[in-house]
Amino acid sequence: MVEWIDFERDTIVDIFSKMQYEVVGPEALARCLIVYPWTQRYFGNFGNLYNAAAISGNPMVAKHGTTILHGLDRAVKNMDDIKSTYAELSVLHSEKLHVDPDNFKLLSDCLTIEVAAQLGNDFTGEVQAAFQKFLAVVVSSLGRQYH
Amino acid sequence: MTTLTAKDKDAVRTFWAKVSGKEEDIGTDAVARMLAVYPQTKTYFSHWKDLSPSSPSARKHGITVMKGVADAVSKIDDLKGGLLALSELHAFTLRVDPANFKIISHCLLVVLSIKFPNDFTPEVHVALDKFLAALALALAEKYR
Numbered sequence: 175m176v177e178w179i180d181f182e183r184d185t186i187v188d189i190f191s192k193m194q195y196e197v198v199g200p201e202a203l204a205r206c207l208i209v210y211p212w213t214q215r216y217f218g219n220f221g222n223l224y225n226a227a228a229i230s231g232n233p234m235v236a237k238h239g240t241t242i243l244h245g246l247d248r249a250v251k252n253m254d255d256i257k258s259t260y261a262e263l264s265v266l267h268s269e270k271l272h273v274d275p276d277n278f279k280l281l282s283d284c285l286t287i288e289v290a291a292q293l294g295n296d297f298t299g300e301v302q303a304a305f306q307k308f309l310a311v312v313v314s315s316l317g318r319q320y321h
Numbered sequence: 322m323t324t325l326t327a328k329d330k331d332a333v334r335t336f337w338a339k340v341s342g343k344e345e346d347i348g349t350d351a352v353a354r355m356l357a358v359y360p361q362t363k364t365y366f367s368h369w370k371d372l373s374p375s376s377p378s379a380r381k382h383g384i385t386v387m388k389g390v391a392d393a394v395s396k397i398d399d400l401k402g403g404l405l406a407l408s409e410l411h412a413f414t415l416r417v418d419p420a421n422f423k424i425i426s427h428c429l430l431v432v433l434s435i436k437f438p439n440d441f442t443p444e445v446h447v448a449l450d451k452f453l454a455a456l457a458l459a460l461a462e463k464y465r
Contacts, residue, residue: 299357
């Protein structure tokens, strides 16, 4: 059971209450596909991913980025049991999507960088620590049902 | 690990020109974040009186690390040869587990994202990520 102090809970709720999902989601996924190109293996049917400009302008990438980011909302609302919140999604990513769980960390690093750009100096070291802890719990939960 | 292409090197050098003058702030912020977000990194600094992210020792260390990175940018065409002395230092004296190079690299990228939200594009990000990975490899060269 993950222990959260008040500062961490408040920080996560605050970040997501200010989140511009349609900007940050697409940018985080695009960044992941550009910086770690091997992640493109999961998006063979997304059309043109040939270069950074194509990826950044791809509407399927944008839509999926927004979807992923909204997927985190459930964890924000259930911070005391993220593990069971994502049990089904974990099975999906393992059995159906066959995503190497290492990729979850890559996307979460890109998301951290996008949120940092969005929040600027408000993204202090303490805020970053809380955010990365939250993402680490999400990443761990998503990898839990793999076998 | 892939080598740095001419395009990567250009992107790093061009971006680094923008960093000029802000190195100290960037370095101190990166080390402060490393200590705050990855407390296990504090184990390397048990000789400091004050291990808090904003301590004078942490600030001084941020400046040191950043000077090293800046030096690496100037030696980007031969990181292994150019950083031989630093590699020996990390291998025989500091013995920092190379996993930690990824940590400080990530913290550095977060700081750059905050300070240069418009210039730190995905293309610049990938070039810098590759550069920092190559730098880490050069630093670990003499480990074994």
